[in-house]
Amino acid sequence: MEQSELNNILAQVGKTVIQQPKTVEVEIRPKNWLQKLLMKKGFLKSKKVFTIYPISVGNRFRISPVALKIPEGLFSKNVEEGELWKAIKDHTEDLIYVVAVCIENRRKEPSGALLSFLRSIDDEKFYELLDASLSMAGVPNFTKSIILIRGQNVITAKDADVKPAITPE
Secondary structure, three states, rough: HHHHHHHHHHHHHHHHHHHOOEEEEEEOOOOOOOHHHHHHHHOOOOOEEEEOOOOOOHHHHHHHHHHHHHHHHHHHHOOHHHHHHHHHHHHHHHHHHHHHHHHHHHHHOOOHHHHHHHHHOOOOHHHHHHHHHHHHHHHHHHHHEEEEEEHHHHHHOOOHOOOOOOOOO
8 A cells, every 4th residue: 555545544533533612402491480581582502502512521531430430321221210210319419410511621610600501402403412531531532543643643654664553373
């Protein structure tokens, strides 16, 4: 394979593995009749838009101990109802924290206002935010960075020096 073909293939891999931010739109529920009226007239926002970017390394490190507390089978179809309710009771705050860290994606802890807002949204939108957050914070991002580093090594290495990463046994 020629060097130009190899560079072209690696460029395509780079485009494939780099994630674009995910946007989730959440309807804001009015707390009282005045807020509802102000939203209807356009003086207050009726929707909140969250753009979730790939998580920083420090934040991935910060949420990993929290994420490890969440049971593996929580999202499977085979989970029993009793286990599910126990997991909801025990881990809702953990899930809210993970989503908040992924949304803000900064060095500071998530704001109390965001945590409070996440507690008040409906399950469907929270699950959408959780899904987007986990996809931006998960191990696949770490794996993709390793793929990019390996690709860089292939580009810069001489053909004679290139060895397979996994040797057959």
